[in-house]
Amino acid sequence: MRLTIVGCGSRGSKLAEAADKMMEVKRIYLVDEDKARAEALAATVNKAEVVEDVEEELYHCDLVIECATQAAARQVIPKVVARGVDIMIMSVGALVDDDFREAVTEKAKMCDSKIYIPSGAICGTDGLRASTVGEVQQVELITIMPPVSFEGVKYVEDRGIDLKSIKDKTILYTGTAREAVQLFPRNVNVAAIVSIMGIGFDRTMVTIGVDPDIKTNYHELKIKGEFGDLCTHTYNVPSPINPKTSNLSVFSAIAALERIVKNQWVGI
Amino acid sequence: MRLTIVGCGSRGSKLAEAADKMMEVKRIYLVDEDKARAEALAATVNKAEVVEDVEEELYHCDLVIECATQAAARQVIPKVVARGVDIMIMSVGALVDDDFREAVTEKAKMCDSKIYIPSGAICGTDGLRASTVGEVQQVELITIMPPVSFEGVKYVEDRGIDLKSIKDKTILYTGTAREAVQLFPRNVNVAAIVSIMGIGFDRTMVTIGVDPDIKTNYHELKIKGEFGDLCTHTYNVPSPINPKTSNLSVFSAIAALERIVKNQWVGI
Numbered sequence: 001m002r003l004t005i006v007g008c009g010s011r012g013s014k015l016a017e018a019a020d021k022m023m024e025v026k027r028i029y030l031v032d033e034d035k036a037r038a039e040a041l042a043a044t045v046n047k048a049e050v051v052e053d054v055e056e057e058l059y060h061c062d063l064v065i066e067c068a069t070q071a072a073a074r075q076v077i078p079k080v081v082a083r084g085v086d087i088m089i090m091s092v093g094a095l096v097d098d099d100f101r102e103a104v105t106e107k108a109k110m111c112d113s114k115i116y117i118p119s120g121a122i123c124g125t126d127g128l129r130a131s132t133v134g135e136v137q138q139v140e141l142i143t144i145m146p147p148v149s150f151e152g153v154k155y156v157e158d159r160g161i162d163l164k165s166i167k168d169k170t171i172l173y174t175g176t177a178r179e180a181v182q183l184f185p186r187n188v189n190v191a192a193i194v195s196i197m198g199i200g201f202d203r204t205m206v207t208i209g210v211d212p213d214i215k216t217n218y219h220e221l222k223i224k225g226e227f228g229d230l231c232t233h234t235y236n237v238p239s240p241i242n243p244k245t246s247n248l249s250v251f252s253a254i255a256a257l258e259r260i261v262k263n264q265w266v267g268i
Numbered sequence: 269m270r271l272t273i274v275g276c277g278s279r280g281s282k283l284a285e286a287a288d289k290m291m292e293v294k295r296i297y298l299v300d301e302d303k304a305r306a307e308a309l310a311a312t313v314n315k316a317e318v319v320e321d322v323e324e325e326l327y328h329c330d331l332v333i334e335c336a337t338q339a340a341a342r343q344v345i346p347k348v349v350a351r352g353v354d355i356m357i358m359s360v361g362a363l364v365d366d367d368f369r370e371a372v373t374e375k376a377k378m379c380d381s382k383i384y385i386p387s388g389a390i391c392g393t394d395g396l397r398a399s400t401v402g403e404v405q406q407v408e409l410i411t412i413m414p415p416v417s418f419e420g421v422k423y424v425e426d427r428g429i430d431l432k433s434i435k436d437k438t439i440l441y442t443g444t445a446r447e448a449v450q451l452f453p454r455n456v457n458v459a460a461i462v463s464i465m466g467i468g469f470d471r472t473m474v475t476i477g478v479d480p481d482i483k484t485n486y487h488e489l490k491i492k493g494e495f496g497d498l499c500t501h502t503y504n505v506p507s508p509i510n511p512k513t514s515n516l517s518v519f520s521a522i523a524a525l526e527r528i529v530k531n532q533w534v535g536i
Binding site for chain 2: 018118122123126127129130131132226228229231233235236237247248250251254
């Protein structure tokens, strides 16, 4: 199996290192708009080589792993699926736009390309997917982060919220996932994963808050439906290399890659 | 795609009905040791026909869904994987035996057969699988059920525990998953799913208790590792058709089947 990794930041690097150890992976093509960064990574990964762009490699590779930015994802996804190549998407926020998501999903179906979305920084997407087979009354995502995580967020600035003066756990926002992903760019991926795997952006409710006492990024997922109830709590340690990413998010992508390359589907 | 469903009880019936509505499913072969039961189901499912045994249909079908018993699963799984046919296993307890599990996993790999295990009556297996990419310090499963669920369980009888006289939440057992699956046949599947997807039967700790006040089957999954911490709570409504099965368990299998037949892997 040959992979193309788009984006050689902390997530791309971890994935390339993990893929390098997988016997079934023969070649790893690396792409980054900063070519020096791709070259620095290639120097430490045996099976890797730097390539100019993704399109060229679509004739050679079996799976593209997007771990760049939403903007890059929006460009890359349509080209990959149209070529019938499978893709794993890390910048899931790129799929928030309904027309775009439906178009690429449809195209992927037509061209026999598979779209993989790892569970990311949250847990319980297994129960979420299963719950939607029956009636679902409620899906709620609650995200609590340290105040520093919201510095520079327009919604916070517009309301004149002084993050440094917050002493207790404080809710900043409650509303639909569709609105939340627009207002809180730091939470787009988790809210998008939950919405896509569950009951959509308009029925999924999102609450976002800050807590000066927590050290981790906390996500709570609550579901009520015909199956019963479930609630999950995930406390994510930020990645030591890039504090904007959590370890679990990268681990879930590596676990997914392991499954794909080994064609072993114990657990689904 | 052609399916063979082994076992036409409540789970097999629900799966057959769901599969009947999936455009991609062309034919559903039904097997049951009670042939009249298979025939009764076939009468209500358009694409279904009753067959004598699984082996015969392995030349025609793409996926076998085992929803019979552990004993049936032990017989069927090796034959299916050796033929290179994919299999979804519901009686996951059949995989508790290390030698058996390793042999069929190895055989499946050799013969390019995929083994699917749905998340079943629990949630958080997505986070569990991801967590094992890093170091994991602790995986704990806590199961609390109404006392009536443990009637006839040898472990309870041997200790002279009078289930009817229990007034408060009471812990019956704490130990390894390996021991728990032997002592508590009602909890085999969930404990096996968690052990197989996580850190194995010897490192997964299981606590089993009763609570006269709960109406649902409760499972709690706690994980601590390099990624951080997570905890999930699942309150399962028993299936109205067969109270020994929970709705979520059947839903997770239908969700998995949907994914497989559509070859759509949004979410992994």
